[in-house]
Amino acid sequence: MSQLERVRAAFAAQGFMRTLGAELTALAPGRCVITCEFRADLTQHHGLFHAGVLTTLADNACGFAAMSLLPDGGEVLSVEFKTSFLRPGAGTAAIARGEVLKPGRTLSFCRADVFMRQPDGSETLAATMLATMMAAAPAPR
Amino acid sequence: MSQLERVRAAFAAQGFMRTLGAELTALAPGRCVITCEFRADLTQHHGLFHAGVLTTLADNACGFAAMSLLPDGGEVLSVEFKTSFLRPGAGTAAIARGEVLKPGRTLSFCRADVFMRQPDGSETLAATMLATMMAAAPAPR
Amino acid sequence: MSQLERVRAAFAAQGFMRTLGAELTALAPGRCVITCEFRADLTQHHGLFHAGVLTTLADNACGFAAMSLLPDGGEVLSVEFKTSFLRPGAGTAAIARGEVLKPGRTLSFCRADVFMRQPDGSETLAATMLATMMAAAPAPR
Amino acid sequence: MSQLERVRAAFAAQGFMRTLGAELTALAPGRCVITCEFRADLTQHHGLFHAGVLTTLADNACGFAAMSLLPDGGEVLSVEFKTSFLRPGAGTAAIARGEVLKPGRTLSFCRADVFMRQPDGSETLAATMLATMMAAAPAPR
Numbered sequence: 001m002s003q004l005e006r007v008r009a010a011f012a013a014q015g016f017m018r019t020l021g022a023e024l025t026a027l028a029p030g031r032c033v034i035t036c037e038f039r040a041d042l043t044q045h046h047g048l049f050h051a052g053v054l055t056t057l058a059d060n061a062c063g064f065a066a067m068s069l070l071p072d073g074g075e076v077l078s079v080e081f082k083t084s085f086l087r088p089g090a091g092t093a094a095i096a097r098g099e100v101l102k103p104g105r106t107l108s109f110c111r112a113d114v115f116m117r118q119p120d121g122s123e124t125l126a127a128t129m130l131a132t133m134m135a136a137a138p139a140p141r
Numbered sequence: 142m143s144q145l146e147r148v149r150a151a152f153a154a155q156g157f158m159r160t161l162g163a164e165l166t167a168l169a170p171g172r173c174v175i176t177c178e179f180r181a182d183l184t185q186h187h188g189l190f191h192a193g194v195l196t197t198l199a200d201n202a203c204g205f206a207a208m209s210l211l212p213d214g215g216e217v218l219s220v221e222f223k224t225s226f227l228r229p230g231a232g233t234a235a236i237a238r239g240e241v242l243k244p245g246r247t248l249s250f251c252r253a254d255v256f257m258r259q260p261d262g263s264e265t266l267a268a269t270m271l272a273t274m275m276a277a278a279p280a281p282r
Numbered sequence: 283m284s285q286l287e288r289v290r291a292a293f294a295a296q297g298f299m300r301t302l303g304a305e306l307t308a309l310a311p312g313r314c315v316i317t318c319e320f321r322a323d324l325t326q327h328h329g330l331f332h333a334g335v336l337t338t339l340a341d342n343a344c345g346f347a348a349m350s351l352l353p354d355g356g357e358v359l360s361v362e363f364k365t366s367f368l369r370p371g372a373g374t375a376a377i378a379r380g381e382v383l384k385p386g387r388t389l390s391f392c393r394a395d396v397f398m399r400q401p402d403g404s405e406t407l408a409a410t411m412l413a414t415m416m417a418a419a420p421a422p423r
Numbered sequence: 424m425s426q427l428e429r430v431r432a433a434f435a436a437q438g439f440m441r442t443l444g445a446e447l448t449a450l451a452p453g454r455c456v457i458t459c460e461f462r463a464d465l466t467q468h469h470g471l472f473h474a475g476v477l478t479t480l481a482d483n484a485c486g487f488a489a490m491s492l493l494p495d496g497g498e499v500l501s502v503e504f505k506t507s508f509l510r511p512g513a514g515t516a517a518i519a520r521g522e523v524l525k526p527g528r529t530l531s532f533c534r535a536d537v538f539m540r541q542p543d544g545s546e547t548l549a550a551t552m553l554a555t556m557m558a559a560a561p562a563p564r
Binding site for chain 3: 437467475480504505508
């Protein structure tokens with residue numbers, strides 16, 4: 001199994017991604033895109049995407065971008081992240097695009113932007129994240 | 142309706158809280174506690190609480206703590222937050238305790254700690270958040 | 283006086299910029315570059331640029347980028363910022379390039395990258411910041 | 424030389440601390456306090472403490488708190504930090520109190536509060552930081 005296949009398997013093994021209905025829509029070394037269609041059960045009390053949903057997508061986009069650059073079998077843990085919410089989470093889908101700013105053996109620094117797809121197909125930037133990911137040994141079987 | 146009742150109503154109106162099975166377990170002026178029982182559909186790929194779940198709970202604990210101190214009808218938006226993950230999200234429940242560090246007419250600075258309840262009833266600190274919340278006018282009816 | 287001239291005047295009025303020997307090397311609406319030559323009195327204990335110096339430059343690059351887009355006379359306060367240190371602060375100068383990601387009447391979201399100039403003239407990215415700036419009324423005279 | 428003595432030596436070796444006139448006013452395992460008297464050359468353009476000065480003090484309070492818990496000879500690097508500015512930096516001195524929330528062999532999570540000493544001797548909380556510090560091998564001689 002290649003490391004990119006391992007990333008896809010890790011994504012598929014996350015119960016929370018299924019709960020959100022999120023999909024891994026693009027993956028390349030150092031880059032990851034995750035898409036989540038709008039649903040009423042993902043909202044805050046004004047009916048928009050909950051900030052926690054956008055952050056979850058961005059966290060995974062960063063984490064899997066980092067994991068994609070690790071040696072075979074390497075996994076990642078989220079050390080910390082910071083999200084800024086530039087615009088309300090109003091759209092038909094949320095698209096989190098993550099990239100590795102600086103890979104490392106121990107720590108990888110990542111960034112993700114979360115866009116809202118509008119009914120006309122255009123996108124607006126709703127949130128941006130800076131994250132630190134830590135390489136972890138593969139989980140024992 | 143008092144402002145604390147408005148906070149409870151806002152919590153109840155969040156579709157995402159129902160999705161997580163989260164409950165507002167304590168509320169007082171400037172303080173808010175949210176509890177979420179562990180479920181397999183809230184996990185990352187090692188079967189622990191997803192960092193996004195812990196962050197969502199902390200975001201709401203901060204936001205509703207801030208909202209509780211606003212003039213009647215005041216609402217809040219998350220401007221930004223930063224979460225540090227001190228320990229793995231392993232436990233039977235996640236408990237986010239939020240408080241307002243500095244209330245303000247426009248911005249409120251908040252902090253939340255997220256604890257993991259262990260099978261023996263003890264708690265361990267898994268994550269901590271610093272957040273900025275912005276007062277918003279009541280949504281139009 | 284134009285708003286860009288007000289930014290230059292505010293920069294010149296900061297005692298701490300003179301202490302650092304920092305210069306405002308570029309300014310345009312929504313963008314600001316600040317440069318600081320290396321000196322031994324700006325170091326941490328390994329003789330590299332102190333993280334606090336890099337953060338100070340990035341804070342100002344963000345703040346003045348935000349101020350440049352405000353209506354005439356508008357000033358800014360730093361609400362909060364987060365800096366990630368990707369590489370050691372080793373170089374002959376630090377160059378902080380700030381930009382406004384999302385301007386606003388009350389809050390502006392900004393980003394800055396801090397580069398290290400190397401002896402051969404090339405640059406390496408040492409740090410990156412996400413910042414929130416708040417518009418403040420002009421200080422009374 | 425004990426590890427606490429190594430922390431004091433590292434503080435003394437920072438050129439930037441001398442530039443700020445900062446002093447290590449308390450040190451214990453997992454805790455560090457740094458104090459800096461107000462001076463006009465540490466200001467932003469309204470004559471208050473520059474946010475960068477407060478952040479520098481908090482960074483060091485966190486870093487040296489973390490270093491104090493490392494095995495003999497261990498040093499730390501700042502991975503990242505986030506500072507929230509709750510109140511203006513107005514006071515006769517800035518006092519940064521740092522503590523380790525969670526020590527670790529590789530990463531230590533820290534928090535610092537920065538207080539402003541008022542002319543009457545009271546203190547107000549001006550800023551708070553969450554920081555991640557990384558253990559580094561001792562620098563080669």
